[in-house]
Amino acid sequence: MHNKSRISRRDALKMAGVGAAVAAFPFARPAISQGAPLRVGLLLPYSGTFAALGTAITNAMDLYVKQQGGKLAGRTIEWIKVDDESAPSKATELTNKLVEGEKVDVLIGTVHSGVAMAMAKIAREAGIPTLIPNAGANVLTRAQCAKNIFRTSFGNSQPGVAAGEAMIKAGIKTAVTYTWGYAAGEESVDGFKQSFLKGGGKIIKELRLPFPNVEFQAGLAEIASLKPEGVYSFFAGGGALKYMQDYAAAGLKSSIPLWGPGFLTDGVEKAAGAAGEGVKTASHYVESLDNAENKKFRADYNAAFKMFPDVYAVQGWDTTHLLDIGLKAAGGDVKKQDALFKAMREAKFNSPRGPFRLSAAQNPIHNFYLRELKGGQNVFLGVAATDVSDPTTGCSLA
C-alpha cells in the first residue's frame, strides 16, 4: 500500500507535468512511504432513516483516534467517507468505489444488514481488513464468516433472544411481532421467537413493513384488534421514533406493552418524550453501566459533541479500539495480515458496554441488559445474560 501511494503520487505529479519536481525534492518520497496515512474507508449511512447512526459511529471513531494523538500505531488516519444511504441496491458500486477506486487500506461498514452483505462479498474476495460497526446480519459471522471480517456490534438474533426471555419472565404469554421486513428485522424476530416459544409463549401474528417505510397505521390497527399481551418490534433510527409516537397515538401504549431490541429507543430516547415512556428493550449497552471505560467515554464524547453517546457510538469506539490493537501488533502495516488478524481475533478489552471479546467467528461475546425508557433515558433493569455468543453455525473459521 505504501508503494501504491507513492506511485499514485508520482503519477499525479507526472500528469500535472511536474515529474522533475520529484527528483528535485528527494525528501518527499520517504515522507510519503513511511508516514503515509492509513486510508480507512467508511461505508456508512449519512442520510435517510439511519443517518444519526452513521454519524454516531463516525464521531466515536474520530474521537478515539484524536485521543491517541491523531495516530494509530504511528499512522495518521485518513477517513474516506461514503454515504451508503442504507440502500442495498447501491452497495456493490459504493463498496467498489472504496476498495477498487480509493484503494483503502481498511474498510469499515456498515449499519444496514442488506448493504453489509453486499459489502462483505467484495471484502471477502479482496481480502481487505474489514470491520462491521453495526449491521447484525447473522450470516456474516456464521456461514459467510471470513478471516478478514470482524464484527464489533452484535448478531441480529442476540437482542431478540434476550427480549423473548425477559417477556416470558414478565408474564407475557401472547405476542404480535411488527418489524421492517429485511434481514435485521426478520432475524431479530427469529431470535425473539426462539426464546419466547421455548418459554411457552404464543405468537399471534407476525406483521411486516418494507424498509424504510414508516406507514405503521395498518399494522397498529391490527395489533389493537388482536389484543396480544405484548408486542415485539424491530425498528431503528428515525423510523423507530415515529413508530413509538404512532404506537402511543394509536392508544396502545397503556394497554399493550411494547418491547424490542435496544435499537427501538437508542439515539431517540429524548426525542420520543412521553411516547417512549415505559418501552422495554434488551441491549448490549445501557447508559448507566458502572464501569470506568463507560464513564470516561460518556464524559469525553459529551465534551466533544455536546451530546451523550448511544450504542452506535459505543460500537464505533470498539471498532477503532479493535483496529488499534491489530495495527499495533502489525507495526502499523496492514500487509502483515497474520499479525493483524491474530491480534484482533484474540483481543480482549473492557468496552463501555462491559467485557468484550470475539467468538471464533469474529462476532462479539458480550453481556445483555434489560432497560426501560424513563424520562428520556434507558434505565437499567438488570442483566439479562452474560457472555452471550452468537452461534457460529457454518463458519469455517470456527
Ligand code: PHB
Ligand atoms: C441492521 O440492518 O442490521 C441494523 C440496522 C439498524 C440497527 C440494528 C441493525 O439499529
